[in-house]
Amino acid sequence: MADSRPKTRIQARNRAAILEAALEVFSQAGFRGATLDQIATTAGLSKPNVLYYYPSKEAIHVALLSDLMDDWLEPLRALDPEGDAVDEILAYVLRKLDMAREMPRESRLFANEIVQGAPRIMPMITGELKTLVDDKARIIRGWAETGMIAPVDPHHLIFSIWATTQHYADFDTQVRGILAPEGDEHFDGAAAFLDHLYRAALTPLGSAVERAADA
Amino acid sequence: MADSRPKTRIQARNRAAILEAALEVFSQAGFRGATLDQIATTAGLSKPNVLYYYPSKEAIHVALLSDLMDDWLEPLRALDPEGDAVDEILAYVLRKLDMAREMPRESRLFANEIVQGAPRIMPMITGELKTLVDDKARIIRGWAETGMIAPVDPHHLIFSIWATTQHYADFDTQVRGILAPEGDEHFDGAAAFLDHLYRAALTPLGSAVERAADA
C-alpha cells in the first residue's frame, strides 16, 4: 500500500487496466499459472511497462486481493442486527448468490488462493475476515438464543452459505457440464432452492407449525 | 489407459509411489504449480525415472484423476432408491463430510482442476459424472413427487451437498483460520449443523408438524 493513490490520469488508467487484466488472468489460471505476458497483453501494455506500475507479479496479486476484499465482504457486513433474523440471513444468501452470478472472477480468484493454502493472504483471513465473521456469528447466536431462528451453530451456518453460493461461481464449469444451461437461468433455480433450504433450516419450530397449518 | 496394469513388482511399487506423491503435490499446488522435481523427490525417485513410468507430467495428472474418480463418486452411487429417502440423503451428506475429513487431498485435487475450468477432465464431467448425477436426481425427484421428502430441485440439492461438505476440505485453510481448532473437532460441529440443515429442508411438511408436536 505504498503507492496506492495515482498521481496522473495515465497512472489511474493503466493501474486500473492492469488490475482488470490481472483479475481476468489470475482468476482463470491461478497465481502460478498466470504469466506477466498474459496480463500485459490483456491490459494492452508491454511487460516491462506493467512492471513500471507494480514492482512484481506478486505485488499485482496482493494489490488485487486487497482491493477486492472489502467489496467481497460487504454483504456480510450488511447483515443488520436490528433486522428480522430470517429475512436478514436470507437476504445475505441471495446477495451472495447474486455476486456469484455477477462476479464469478472475483470468487474464483479467492477460491484459487485459498484452495492452495492462502499463501499470500493468510493475514487477511485470520485478521479482518475472522473479526468480521466472529462479530456476525455473535449476532446470529443471539438470534438463536432468543428463538428468532432455530438453534444452529452460526459459524457453520456462515460457512455453508459461502459454500452453497460461491459454488456456482467456483465450480461453474462443473455445474454447466451437468445442467447444460443456455445462459444463467440455472441461477434462478439455485435461488429458489437456497431460499427453501435456509428458510426451512432457520425457521423456529413454532413458526414451522404455523407454516404447515397454512398449507 | 494404455499401460495400466503393472508387469513387475517394481513397476507396481513405483507407479503407486508416483501417484501418491503426485496426489500430495498436485493437490497442494495445482497442476501448473506442481513440478516434476517435487513429485520425484516426494516419491523417492529421480525425475527421469518418474518419466520412465509416465510419459509426461500431464499423463500423471490424468492417471491420478481417472484412478480417483470412481472412489470419489462411490458415495453418490451408494444412494439407494429402495432406502428411506431422508435417511439415504443424510447418510450421503455425512459420508461426504467424512471424505472431506479423511481425504482432503483428493477433494482439493478436483477442486483445483475444476476451478480452473477442468481443462483435463471435461469429458469425465459431461460423461460419467453427468450420467450418474442425472440418474440419482431422477430418484430424488421421485421421492419428492411421492411426498417422501419436501419438494426440492434434486440437482441443486446435490450441488449444495457437494458444496457444504467439500468446503471443509477445499477451504480448510480458511475454516481453520476462523475457527482455530486444535485438530479436527470442528468436523463434529459441521456434522451436527449439516444434519439439522438437510433434515429441516427435506422433511416433508406433514412430518415437520409431528416433529414440532413432539417438542
Add this chain to the structure above:
DNA sequence: CGGATTTTTGACTGAGTGTTCAACTTGCCC
C-alpha cells in the same frame, strides 16, 4: 555364471518466464 531385459540416472537441451536496464518517446509546464 552370463546374456538379455528392465530400471535408474547424470548431464543436457530448449522453451518459458520474472525481472532488469539503458535508451527512447511522450506529456507537461514555464
Add this chain to the structure above:
DNA sequence: GGGCAAGTTGAACACTCAGTCAAAAATCCG
C-alpha cells in the same frame, strides 16, 4: 519552443522446469 519528468520498450539476463538420451546399474532367467 525547451527542458524536465513521466512513461515506454527491445534486448538481455538469470533461473526454472519439462522432457531427452546415452550409458550405467540392477534384475531376471537359463
